[in-house]
Amino acid sequence: MILAEIDWSSFLSSVFVFDDYGELFVLVRNSLWAGAVLGLVGGVVGTFVMMRDLAFAVHGIAELSFAGAAAALLIGADVITGSLVGSVLAALIMGFTGLHAREGNSFVGVLMPFGLGLGILFLSLYEGRSSNKFSLLTGQIVSVSSLQLTSMVVLSVLVLAVLVAVWRPLTFASTDPFVARAKGLPVRGLSILFMVLLGVSVALSVQIVGALLVLALLITPAAAAMNLTSSPGRTVVLSVLFAELAMVGGILLALGGNIPISPYVTTISFALWLVSRVVRAVRERSASYRRAVTATATTTTPRGAVAADGTGAATASSTPAP
Amino acid sequence: MQPATPRTGPAGPGPQNDAAAPATAADAAPAISLRDAELAFGDRVLWSGLNLDVAPGEYLAVLGANGTGKTSFLKVLLGLLPLTSGTVSVAGTRPRVAAAHVGYVPQQRGFPARTPLRAKDLVAQGVDGHRWGVRLHPRRVNRRVAELLERVGATEYADAPVGLLSGGEQQRLRVAQALAADPSVMLCDEALLSLDLHHQHVVSELVHEQRERHGSTVVFVTHDVNPIIDHVDRILYLANGSFRIGTPDEVLRSDVLSQLYGTDIEVLRSNGRILVAGRSDSTHHTDSPEEIIP
Numbered sequence: 001m002i003l004a005e006i007d008w009s010s011f012l013s014s015v016f017v018f019d020d021y022g023e024l025f026v027l028v029r030n031s032l033w034a035g036a037v038l039g040l041v042g043g044v045v046g047t048f049v050m051m052r053d054l055a056f057a058v059h060g061i062a063e064l065s066f067a068g069a070a071a072a073l074l075i076g077a078d079v080i081t082g083s084l085v086g087s088v089l090a091a092l093i094m095g096f097t098g099l100h101a102r103e104g105n106s107f108v109g110v111l112m113p114f115g116l117g118l119g120i121l122f123l124s125l126y127e128g129r130s131s132n133k134f135s136l137l138t139g140q141i142v143s144v145s146s147l148q149l150t151s152m153v154v155l156s157v158l159v160l161a162v163l164v165a166v167w168r169p170l171t172f173a174s175t176d177p178f179v180a181r182a183k184g185l186p187v188r189g190l191s192i193l194f195m196v197l198l199g200v201s202v203a204l205s206v207q208i209v210g211a212l213l214v215l216a217l218l219i220t221p222a223a224a225a226m227n228l229t230s231s232p233g234r235t236v237v238l239s240v241l242f243a244e245l246a247m248v249g250g251i252l253l254a255l256g257g258n259i260p261i262s263p264y265v266t267t268i269s270f271a272l273w274l275v276s277r278v279v280r281a282v283r284e285r286s287a288s289y290r291r292a293v294t295a296t297a298t299t300t301t302p303r304g305a306v307a308a309d310g311t312g313a314a315t316a317s318s319t320p321a322p
Numbered sequence: 323m324q325p326a327t328p329r330t331g332p333a334g335p336g337p338q339n340d341a342a343a344p345a346t347a348a349d350a351a352p353a354i355s356l357r358d359a360e361l362a363f364g365d366r367v368l369w370s371g372l373n374l375d376v377a378p379g380e381y382l383a384v385l386g387a388n389g390t391g392k393t394s395f396l397k398v399l400l401g402l403l404p405l406t407s408g409t410v411s412v413a414g415t416r417p418r419v420a421a422a423h424v425g426y427v428p429q430q431r432g433f434p435a436r437t438p439l440r441a442k443d444l445v446a447q448g449v450d451g452h453r454w455g456v457r458l459h460p461r462r463v464n465r466r467v468a469e470l471l472e473r474v475g476a477t478e479y480a481d482a483p484v485g486l487l488s489g490g491e492q493q494r495l496r497v498a499q500a501l502a503a504d505p506s507v508m509l510c511d512e513a514l515l516s517l518d519l520h521h522q523h524v525v526s527e528l529v530h531e532q533r534e535r536h537g538s539t540v541v542f543v544t545h546d547v548n549p550i551i552d553h554v555d556r557i558l559y560l561a562n563g564s565f566r567i568g569t570p571d572e573v574l575r576s577d578v579l580s581q582l583y584g585t586d587i588e589v590l591r592s593n594g595r596i597l598v599a600g601r602s603d604s605t606h607h608t609d610s611p612e613e614i615i616p
Contacts, residue, residue, distance in 0.1 A: 051438065164456055172451035175439050178428055179499070182400050182509075183452045184421035226436045230483035235438040 024255045030144040031208070032251055037156045038208055038217065039247035043240030044163060045201045046222030047232075048194060051174040055219050057094055057195075060108035061202045064090035064115035066211035068203075069136050070122035079136075080151060084203040090115065091199030095192035119211075139210030139262040152204055159197050170194060171232060208247075209262050216266040217243060220273050227276035242272045351414060353378045353507050353539035354399060359408035361394055367563050368394055372408070374558065374567060378506070379537040381530075381553050383544060383570075386560030392543045395560070396511050399541060400426065413506055422452060425505030425538070427496050427529070429512040435485040441495055442467050442480045448499030470498040474528055490521030497528045508532060510542045514549050522549040529553075547574070548595050574598070 049058055068086020069079045090111065097107060123133045144152075163170070173180040173187045174194075181187045205214045225238035250265035352375035360370035368391030376382050386392050397403035398410055401417030412420040433439070439447075445467045450457060457463060471477045474494045479487065487495070493513060500508060508529060514522040530553045532538050542550055547557070547570070557573045559566045561582045566573045573579075574596055579587040590597040 047438065050436075053434070165454060167456045168447075168451050168453055172447045175433070175437055176444070176447060176451075178431070179426060179447075179496075180451070181402060182421065182424075182426040182428070184401070184418060185452055226438055230436075230438050230440055230485070232438050232443055 021255065028144075028251065028255060030146060030149045032248065034144045034149050034152050034208060035247040035251045036244060037153055038205055039244035040240055041156045041159055041201050042205060042217040042247070043221050043243035044160065044236060045198060046218045046220075046243065047225065047236050047239050048163075048170065048174055049198065049218055050222040050226055051171070052191075052194070054198070055215065056105050056108050057091075058198065058202060058218050059215060060094070060112040060115070061087045061090045061199055062206060062211045062214040063112045063119065065199075065203050065206045066136055067115040067119035067122065069206065069211075070119040070126070070133075073128065073133075073136070074122045074126045080148065080203070080207060083136075083206050084155075084200065086115070087203040087206070088196060088199035091195040091202075092192070095195030135210065135260070136206070137210050137212050138260045139208055139213060139265070140260065144207075148207070152207065155200055155204060159200050162193070162197060166190060166193065209265055210260070213262045213266055216262075216269040217247065220266075220269040221246065224269075224273040224276035227273070227280040242269070245272065351378075352376055353380070353413060354382075354541065355409075355411045357409045359398070359410055360406045361391055361398065361403070362406045367406075369560060369563060369565050370407075372565065376539055376541065376556075378539055379533060381533060381540045381542070381550075381555045382558060383542050383547055383550060383554045383556075384558045384560065385544065385547055386565075388545070390560040390562075392545075392560055393511060395558070396509055396541065396543050399507075399509055400424065420507070423503055423505060423507075425500030425503055425508040425532070427493070427500045427508065427510040427513040427525075429515050430489045430493050430496070430517065432489075433485045433492075435483075437483065437485045439484045440481050441476060441484060441487065441491075442471060444484050444495050445470050445476075445498045445502060448502035466502065470502055471495075473501065474498040475524075490517050490524070493517060493521060493525045494528070497525060497532075501532060504536070505532075505538055506536075508538050508540045510540065510544075512544055513542070514544065514546070519549075526550045526553065551594070551596060570596075 049055060065083040065087035068089070069083035071077075071086070072079045072082020093111070094108065119136070123136075126133065169180070169185050170190050170193075172183070173185055173190045177187050201218065202214055205217050209217050221242035222235070222239040224242050225235045228238060229235055246265050246269040249268050250261055253264045254261040354374070354376040356372050356374045359372040359374075361368045362370070384392050384395055394403055398405055399412055399417055401412075401419075401421055410417060413423060414420075442464075446463055449463050449466050449470075468477070468480075471480050474497050476491065476494045476498060479491060482491075484492065484495070496513065510529060513529070514525055517525065526549045529540055529542070530550075533540050533553070540553075542554075544550065547554065551570060554570055556568060557566075557570055559573050559579070559582065561579075562584060564582060566578060566582055574589050576587060576589045579589060579598065586600065588599050590599065
């Protein structure tokens with residue numbers, strides 16, 4: 001009993017410690033800005049990831065980003081450049097092999113363990129500080145230098161600027177590819193462009209949240225937003241809001257403890273999603289009730305004059321209205 | 323000019339080189355024009371020697387069994403598929419250039435349940451979804467979308483998520499989306515498939531109305547001509563690598579289709595409804611010619 005209490009309090013003290021919080025805060029100001037920028041990029045990119053059903057691809061890109069970063073660490077090159085090269089390369093391969101949903105999934109499944117394996121190989125060959133190794137997988141916040149922050153902001157602005165420039169066609173091509181193609185939009189070109197943007201966003205996220213947990217930033221906020229609204233505009237706003245809450249909130253909480261940042265980010269992210277899912281379930285119960293009532297009111301309308309021919313063939317092509 | 327008929331025994335008759343549009347519009351430039359058009363996938367020739375002018379305001383139905391190149395014909399008109407040989411023009415220009423001004427009504431396909439689009443957003447994509455950048459004049463777009471929704475009778479569910487709409491509701495929106503471009507040419511690809519009869523009627527009337535009010539040309543690809551038979555001026559009937567062009571009364575006849583298919587075909591009319599059936603299996607009547615293809 002006493003033992004349990006001690007364990008509990010030591011757990012608490014390692015998760016939430018707020019001594020010297022003010023001093024720490026100054027130290028991690030860069031990280032906080034980096035987190036805020038990432039939240040913005042992750043929230044926006046995430047909505048397109050969800051529209052395009054690319055969640056699994058994000059995971060695959062993150063593993064190759066990790067391999068790239070580990071390789072850079074090994075040869076003493078810049079880690080950010082390494083992870084960028086890895087993830088953009090992976091994204092391009094997926095983009096050019098015509099990644100879409102089902103067939104793409106198995107391809108990602110093939111690519112992902114290979115990337116992870118490569119990364120582990122490079123890390124085991126690396127003889128530097130082991131905390132560097134661990135942070136690539138699970139994230140870190142303390143060592144965001146001004147230079148790192150600058151490159152992050154520049155890349156984020158670039159990603160967002162390109163997204164704004166292709167906003168409408170990309171939304172069209174993501175939600176309704178057949179008609180977008182018929183309208184003359186370069187659907188394939190947009191798809192490859194988006195994969196590059198996704199690659200860059202993943203590489204940025206890997207710096208902070210780590211390769212294993214990128215999904216918490218690029219998927220969960222957007223998925224939570226889509227639980228709450230089907231308006232495209234509101235989806236983006238909510239997704240960014242949730243991503244910011246997870247990132248900035250996670251960093252602020254992580255300051256107090258001596259465990260990595262990622263558990264905080266993923267937990268906030270998951271909690272937000274859970275709440276959104278409950279809200280959706282509650283709404284759907286009342287909405288399906290409403291819809292059922294209106295449906296019974298409209299099924300009494302006549303089905304059109306063409307229905308009256310009695311050939312029997314007619315019923316074969318008709319589907320019941322819900 | 324005998325078209326290749328790779329997979330069939332008795333070859334059908336040579337195609338009619340029918341370039342004549344209805345006399346009323348003979349002097350106007352054709353909305354759609356194909357010259358010596360051939361489409362083949364490898365050795366398999368879907369159709370060849372196709373010469374066709376569709377006049378402005380004309381309603382052309384493209385019929386035929388699965389695999390005869392109906393949908394490919396539409397893809398050619400949309401510029402998504404190049405002809406193997408010959409030339410094609412839509413609205414006086416290359417199909418790819420014309421694509422932005424063509425109204426395209428696709429076959430009904432469901433949306434994933436959580437697609438972040440409402441009915442009005444789907445229509446709005448027809449208004450400005452192909453433009454670059456973000457929407458700068460939402461009010462103007464909203465007005466236009468409201469107008470289009472009103473026209474197809476979809477105002478009631480303007481705010482409903484597309485993933486939750488029925489097939490019929492979705493197809494109304496598809497028509498509204500196609501009308502957004504104020505199209506001089508409407509291309510419909512099995513747009514009535516899997517709809518109940520009421521919605522088949524509603525959607526085909528909406529397409530017809532655009533032709534009546536704005537003189538749009540309509541090309542309607544379908545496996546069942548009955549829902550649109552009252553509106554159709556001419557039919558392009560594809561079968562066995564061959565084809566026939568003419569008015570419904572000229573093409574939908576037992577002798578013509580028997581020649582085309584190279585087997586006994588019976589065309590029955592009942593209550594203004596047309597049934598095409600293989601005579602050898604007369605107990606099995608069907609309104610869909612694809613069921614008689616072995």
